[in-house]
Amino acid sequence: MAQQSCASEVKIGVVADWPPLTAVDERGAYGLDVEIARKVFSELNICPRFLRLPTSARSLDQLGKGAVDVLLMVSYVQERAELGVFSDPYRWEKMRLFSLRQPRMAMDLKALLRLGYRIGLSIGSYYGEELKNLADNPDFGHLLVGISGSTQRVEMLAKKRVDFIIEDEILGRFMGRKLGIKNFYIWDYPVHNNQVHFLLRKGLFDAAQLARFNGVIKRLRPDIDKLVEHYTHHTVPRGAH
Incomplete structure (x- = not known):
């Protein structure tokens, strides 16, 4: 050709x-x-x-x-x-929460952070004003963990080093299949x-x-x-x- x-x-x-x-x-x-x-x-x-x-x-x-x-x-x-x-x-683009725990209704990001849950994020990515404001809050910023690659974020979740990750819906579903993670749940909550x-x-x-x-x-x-x-x-x- x-x-x-x-x-x-x-x-x-x-x-x-x-x-x-x-x-x-x-x-x-x-x-x-x-x-x-x-x-x-x-x-x-x-x-x-x-x-x-x-x-x-x-x-x-x-x-x-x-x-x-x-x-x-x-x-x-x-x-x-x-x-x-x-x-x-x-x-x-639809950013969603992924976890190893079954989703609960009426749980937003602030509620999860108030419970002390750690959330893994892509370094340098934008997830909307809600998350930006939470990252700037000294009570919650330390619970938002920057992790460079999607494979690393999913592996950190699988090893329970973070409690949630936020991923593009397409990417998160794909990585869950690729890595064969059991009990890998997507939450309906619209992060962004x-x-x-x-x-x-x-x-x-x-x-x-x-x-x-x-x-x-x-x-x-x-x-x-x-x-x-x-x-x-x-x-x-x-x-x-």
Whole structure:
């Protein structure tokens, strides 16, 4: 098959340990948001070059320094808008609590923290204002434990070193299957529902190019929705049969 000839190339930062959303191994980058990026940039005749990055915080740092051109799956936060330009949103992200204990009704984050439960989080990720305010509260901040990778967060939960973790719903379900954890429960409590975007390096696109980019996202939304549905219910660990 002939290699695609591209008008230009972009460097896309990929967090290495968020399967099945973004991941990198010896065969390259893969996952839901990587597939979406390939679809969008292919429509623009731009070749993506995916660069492995360890955490969301490092990704933002690299974008600010101009080492990468694009980040995937970024929630809108005003501070991040100072680092780059947000595209239109391309899918919804649903952050949920996972635990080894059966969910109880009417238990919110503050109630769990008041009981002394420890919650594992991704370093540098944004989980909404509720959690941000709790992290700033000296009574609760020490119970929110930053853990760099999704595999590590799930393993910390399995070893009972934290009582809960917060993950994207798709990622959490996938990791529970991949690691074969028994009694792995997802709570209905909506920690944070928000739309995610591409975050583009300032100066990457002019106004007309950005409008075209957003138009491609809009046109591809039915295809993106189908991909999201597939990854939510049908993904298996890479290499499994």
